[in-house]
Amino acid sequence: MGMTARLLPLVLTATALVPQQPSNDPSYQEIPLDGVSVRSLTEPYGMVGITWPEGVRNVTAKVRVQQNGKWTDWQSLPVEDDHGPDVSDTEGIQRAGTEPLWVGNATGVQASAISDSGTPVSGAKVVLIQPGVLSSDADEPDDVGVTSTASPYPMPLMVSRRRWGADERLRTYNGASCARPKYTTTVLGAFVHHTADRNDYTRTQVAAMVRAMYAYHVKSRGWCDLGYNFLVDRFGRIFEGRAGGAQLPVLGAHTASYNANSFGVAVIGNFDKTTPPAAMLESTARVLAWKLDANYRSPSATIRLDGKSLHTVSGHRDTKATDCPGAQLYDKLGWLRQRVNALMGGSFATPIYRYARKLGFRNIGQPFWGEHPTRTGRATYFATRDVFYSVATGPHSTAGAFRTRYRRLGAGSARLGLPTTEAYQVHGGVRQKFQRGWLVWDRRVRQVQVVYGRAL
Incomplete structure (x- = not known):
């Protein structure tokens, strides 16, 4: 009263x-x-x-x-x-x-x-x-990844935006410029959040909760899209958040001035007084391990964002005075770092990573599209070079106009196959050999041409 x-x-x-x-x-x-x-x-x-x-x-x-x-x-x-x-x-x-x-x-x-x-x-x-009810609300994650201890750690199963019912037209609600996702330079680290919501939701309610949160962030708060890059429910399911490609360094809206070069993972619930379930923690570790391993970032390291020294895996409250991600979840961050490190195998050992170190990160820049499978091998797109690998070809890279032309062909799955050499100079131009042909730059025509066949 x-x-x-x-x-x-x-x-x-x-x-x-x-x-x-x-x-x-x-x-x-x-x-x-x-x-x-x-x-x-x-x-x-x-x-x-x-x-x-x-x-x-x-x-x-x-x-x-x-x-x-x-x-x-x-x-x-x-x-x-x-x-x-x-x-x-x-x-x-x-x-x-x-x-x-x-x-x-x-x-x-x-x-x-x-x-x-x-x-x-x-x-x-x-x-x-x-948020309404969709027939897909009871669906399980899409088969877009697998869980294993392979190196790098693979993309886990995930509920895609299409599957949880994202209305992509909503991304133009705050202007046409919002329809185009924004990207940051690379992935240096991650911030763990909680949504400060309730903990007694059912499996079939989660997709609707994500749709409602999406509408709230866009229509009520004025953002371009859902703020978080990923969300994890209490049952251990991972949901794709902000649009733009889960594998890419999409600029989110989760930690204000610390959004650049980071990604945000929000666990759905309130963990001020409640301990997060084991399934939720394990799936959070898996999405962290996948993104960090693909970009060659150690969960045990420290990074610098917006002038502040932080753990690679930090909580929202590490950036300011806030309860997020809740005291009980914050206390689990040490466990999360250890678990992520274990999933990643404790070190980076892929042929692409070793080749990138040989080329020198100062020369090729930081990963933009972290290491990922292609139709015929693996690839990592760095700032100035794309590095490809298969057992048959070993690691090689494309750069400059050759990289641009190869991407247009469908890099990694083109008719050319993967590169088998670096680009090298010949009389009158530059050429690079691929499994089923060549890219050739001729000084006379001043453009990169595609030549199929083994002989040139």
């Missing part, structure tokens, strides 16, 4: 009873929290959050929801003002806000957002998202 009376001038109330039936159709509602009691008809929804204009700090946000005709207790929503893109990398019209809360299926909401002075936050909104 005291809580309700004290918050009444600041509360939005949506108490109209609506038949509580799960909806197959997605919906999105933003209702102003304007400091007076408001009554609004509320369709069934699955996720709730509160937002306000960027720049307002020290906000206390609370909600309670109506489920099955009864009101839950008031619950504080975590406010994470350091999630999201760097301020220098604006994605749409950004708004500050809480972490979204999954409520499953609710028909009413009461919410408040007050400043540290006890006054209503001007321009605050409560966001209600119904």
